[in-house]
Amino acid sequence: MHALPSGYRFAAVASGIKKSNKLDMALIVSDTPAHCAGVFTRNRVIAAPLQVTRPRIADGLCQAILVNSGNANACTGATGIAVAEQTGALAASALGVEDHLVALASTGVIGVPLPLPPFERGMAQLVAGLSTDQAEAVARAMMTTDAFSKIASAAEQGDEPYALLGLAKGAGMIHPDMATMLCFVMTDARLDSSLLQKLLERAVADSFNAITVDGDTSTNDTVLLLANGAAGGAPITEGSDAAAVLEQHLKRILLDLAKMIVRDGEGATKMVHIRVTGANDVVAARTAARSVATSSLVKTAFFGEDANWGRIIAAVGYSGIELNQERIDISFDDVPIVAKGLAIGPDSEVRASTVLKKDSFTVTINLHMGNEEASYYTSDLNYEYIKINADYRT
Amino acid sequence: MHALPSGYRFAAVASGIKKSNKLDMALIVSDTPAHCAGVFTRNRVIAAPLQVTRPRIADGLCQAILVNSGNANACTGATGIAVAEQTGALAASALGVEDHLVALASTGVIGVPLPLPPFERGMAQLVAGLSTDQAEAVARAMMTTDAFSKIASAAEQGDEPYALLGLAKGAGMIHPDMATMLCFVMTDARLDSSLLQKLLERAVADSFNAITVDGDTSTNDTVLLLANGAAGGAPITEGSDAAAVLEQHLKRILLDLAKMIVRDGEGATKMVHIRVTGANDVVAARTAARSVATSSLVKTAFFGEDANWGRIIAAVGYSGIELNQERIDISFDDVPIVAKGLAIGPDSEVRASTVLKKDSFTVTINLHMGNEEASYYTSDLNYEYIKINADYRT
Numbered sequence: 084m085h086a087l088p089s090g091y092r093f094a095a096v097a098s099g100i101k102k103s104n105k106l107d108m109a110l111i112v113s114d115t116p117a118h119c120a121g122v123f124t125r126n127r128v129i130a131a132p133l134q135v136t137r138p139r140i141a142d143g144l145c146q147a148i149l150v151n152s153g154n155a156n157a158c159t160g161a162t163g164i165a166v167a168e169q170t171g172a173l174a175a176s177a178l179g180v181e182d183h184l185v186a187l188a189s190t191g192v193i194g195v196p197l198p199l200p201p202f203e204r205g206m207a208q209l210v211a212g213l214s215t216d217q218a219e220a221v222a223r224a225m226m227t228t229d230a231f232s233k234i235a236s237a238a239e240q241g242d243e244p245y246a247l248l249g250l251a252k253g254a255g256m257i258h259p260d261m262a263t264m265l266c267f268v269m270t271d272a273r274l275d276s277s278l279l280q281k282l283l284e285r286a287v288a289d290s291f292n293a294i295t296v297d298g299d300t301s302t303n304d305t306v307l308l309l310a311n312g313a314a315g316g317a318p319i320t321e322g323s324d325a326a327a328v329l330e331q332h333l334k335r336i337l338l339d340l341a342k343m344i345v346r347d348g349e350g351a352t353k354m355v356h357i358r359v360t361g362a363n364d365v366v367a368a369r370t371a372a373r374s375v376a377t378s379s380l381v382k383t384a385f386f387g388e389d390a391n392w393g394r395i396i397a398a399v400g401y402s403g404i405e406l407n408q409e410r411i412d413i414s415f416d417d418v419p420i421v422a423k424g425l426a427i428g429p430d431s432e433v434r435a436s437t438v439l440k441k442d443s444f445t446v447t448i449n450l451h452m453g454n455e456e457a458s459y460y461t462s463d464l465n466y467e468y469i470k471i472n473a474d475y476r477t
Numbered sequence: 478m479h480a481l482p483s484g485y486r487f488a489a490v491a492s493g494i495k496k497s498n499k500l501d502m503a504l505i506v507s508d509t510p511a512h513c514a515g516v517f518t519r520n521r522v523i524a525a526p527l528q529v530t531r532p533r534i535a536d537g538l539c540q541a542i543l544v545n546s547g548n549a550n551a552c553t554g555a556t557g558i559a560v561a562e563q564t565g566a567l568a569a570s571a572l573g574v575e576d577h578l579v580a581l582a583s584t585g586v587i588g589v590p591l592p593l594p595p596f597e598r599g600m601a602q603l604v605a606g607l608s609t610d611q612a613e614a615v616a617r618a619m620m621t622t623d624a625f626s627k628i629a630s631a632a633e634q635g636d637e638p639y640a641l642l643g644l645a646k647g648a649g650m651i652h653p654d655m656a657t658m659l660c661f662v663m664t665d666a667r668l669d670s671s672l673l674q675k676l677l678e679r680a681v682a683d684s685f686n687a688i689t690v691d692g693d694t695s696t697n698d699t700v701l702l703l704a705n706g707a708a709g710g711a712p713i714t715e716g717s718d719a720a721a722v723l724e725q726h727l728k729r730i731l732l733d734l735a736k737m738i739v740r741d742g743e744g745a746t747k748m749v750h751i752r753v754t755g756a757n758d759v760v761a762a763r764t765a766a767r768s769v770a771t772s773s774l775v776k777t778a779f780f781g782e783d784a785n786w787g788r789i790i791a792a793v794g795y796s797g798i799e800l801n802q803e804r805i806d807i808s809f810d811d812v813p814i815v816a817k818g819l820a821i822g823p824d825s826e827v828r829a830s831t832v833l834k835k836d837s838f839t840v841t842i843n844l845h846m847g848n849e850e851a852s853y854y855t856s857d858l859n860y861e862y863i864k865i866n867a868d869y870r871t
Contacts, residue, residue, distance in 0.1 A: 157787065393552060408521065424552055469777055
C-alpha cells in the first residue's frame, strides 16, 4: 500500500490514441495550485508538450498534469504545439483552472501528428473519474513498452507528517538526460518552488541521470515535482533539517523508480550496479561508470553471465579518464577478480561467475587514484531488446 | 588479384595459440629496413605489444611485423611485456635483424598470459615459409571473430610505379580509435617516416576512425605503414603531386578495409553510411554522425528495416551540437523522408522502406546550419551480435 499525499486526485481513461484500447490518457490534479519544479530532456530536439510546459512551470505553479501515451507529439512542428495547447485548454476548461496551471506530457511514437479528438471525447470522462485512489491507473496509462507500472512512495512520520508519491514510466531509450522517461512526484508538504527545484535537480542527478539501458535519450523526458502544502505543516525552508529529510525521501523515491526502469529495460534480465571508486573526482568516476554501463560488449557479457573483466577494463580505458592500469581492482559483489590490473586467477573467475548468475549484482571498479566515487545502474543487452526495437513500429 | 609491393615476404602458421588449430601467427618482412609510421589505440589501457612497439616505431624504421591472434597479451602486466619482447627477439634472431626493427601486434582474449612456447616452436617454420605470395595467409592468421579476411591494394602506374598492399582484421569492438583492429600497409614507394606519419594519420581519420560497430574500443589497435623504396623510384616529398597521389591511394585502401570491417561487424547484415551535411563545422558534423551511428535504437531499426527517422533525429538531438530542429532534412539514399524537421508523409516512408531492404545505403542528414560535412559507417544491431558476444569466451 502506497502512502498518498493529501489534496491530489487522479484519473485515467482509454481514449483511443493507443489502438490496443489500453489506458492512454491521464490527469493528476491538485485541489489548489501547487508549487512546482521541473527537469526536462537535454535533447536539442524537444517535443511539443515540453515546449508548452517549460515556460508554464517557470512561474513555479502547477495545478494539473495531463499526460498521454501512444504518441510523443515530437517532431510535429507548429501544428504539434497548437494541438498540445488545445489539449491543455480542454483540461483547464473542464477543471475550471487557468491554462498556464496545466502541465503537459506525452510519450510514444515520434513524428506522427497527435490527434485532438481523443482528448475532446475523453476529457469529460477523465475529469468525472478523478479520485484520490486512482494513482495506479495513472501509472498504467503512462506505459508504452513498459512491462510493469512504476510507483514509489514515502511517508514522513514526524511532528509535521507528509507523504510523497512518485509515478514513472520508462523502459527503452533510457540513458542520462532521461530518455522517454516521465516521472511525476506529488507531495503535500509545504515548500516553495525554488527549493523544490534544487532538491529535484540533485535527486535526478543521482537517480534518473545515473541509469542507462541503451544510451539513447529522448525528445520528451520530463520530471515534475508538485508540493501543495495540504498536509498543513509549516513551510520547509532551505538548509533546515526538514529540507534534508525531504531530500532523502525524494532521492530514495527517484532512485527506486529509476531502478524499476532499469529492471524494465526492454527485455532486461539483469540489473547491474556499476560502482567506480577511488577516482580523482566525481566527474571521472561518473565518466568511467557510464562508459562501462553503456558498453554493448559489457552488457552482452552480463547476458551471457560471463565474468569478462577484459571488456570492463577496456571500457574504463576508453572512457578517457586519467588512470594507471596497474592500480585497477575489480570485484563482482564481494568477489575480487582483478587486482592491480591483473587477473587474480581461475578460482576467482569461477566464484565471480556465480555472482553473474544473479538477477542483480554490483561491479566495483577501484581506480586507486583518489577518494571519489559514482554509480550507474544498467541492464544486460539481449535478444529481447533487439526483438522489441526492431519491431516497434511495425 | 592484388597488386604486390616489391621487397616484402609473408608467412603464416598454426602455432597452437588458437585451440582450433587455425592460422594464428604471421610474419611480414621487408628485405631491407623500411621507413615506418604507426597509429595506435587511444584506450588508456594499452596491451603489452603496443607498449613494446610504440617506442621502436618512434625511430621511423621497421623491418618485420610479428603478429598473433588468439591472445591479446593485454592486462598481463610486466610478465606480458617481457613475453612480448621475447617473441620479438625470437623473430629478430631467426631473421638476423636487430630487435628494435621488429614490430609486434596481438589480438584475442584479454587478461590471459601469452604463452611463449608456440613462438619457440613456430618461429623456424614461419621464417622458412616466408614468400612473396603468402599475404592472404597473413590476413587469415590475423582473424579472431572475423568472418572473412580483409585485403586491399593499389598500383600506381605512372612514370615511377609502385604498389600498396593493406591487410586488416577487425569485426567486434569496432569504433573510432580503432577497436581490436589491426592493419598493416606495405608499399615499395620511397618516402621518409615523417611524411608517412602525416599521410597515415589523415587517412586513418577518414577511415578507421569513422567506423563503428558497437562503440567499444580495444587495448590493442594498431595501424602500421611501411615503405621500403624497393620500387626504385625517386623519393616522394611532402607537398609534391606524387605525395598527393599516394595519399589518395592510401585513403582508398584504408576506407575499403574499414568498410570491410563494418560489413563484418559481428553478425552485421547491413552497411550504412551516415552522412551529416550542412554543419557549422566538421567537428559538429562528426559528432552528430557518430551519435546516429552508435545509437542502439537506430541500429536495431536498420535491422528491422524500419525507416524510423524519429530515432535518427533524436540521436542528432542528444549529440549536443547546435541545431535548429525546424531546419533538419533527412533522406535514405535519394528518398527524402524528413523536410524541415517534419515527416514528408506515408508515401515517402514506403519508398524509404524499400531503400532499407538493401544491404547497403546512405542516410543523409542535412542540418542546414553551415557548409561542413562528415561521414560515419555503421552496421545494424541484431540477434547474431548478441549471440557472438554473449558466448565469446565460453
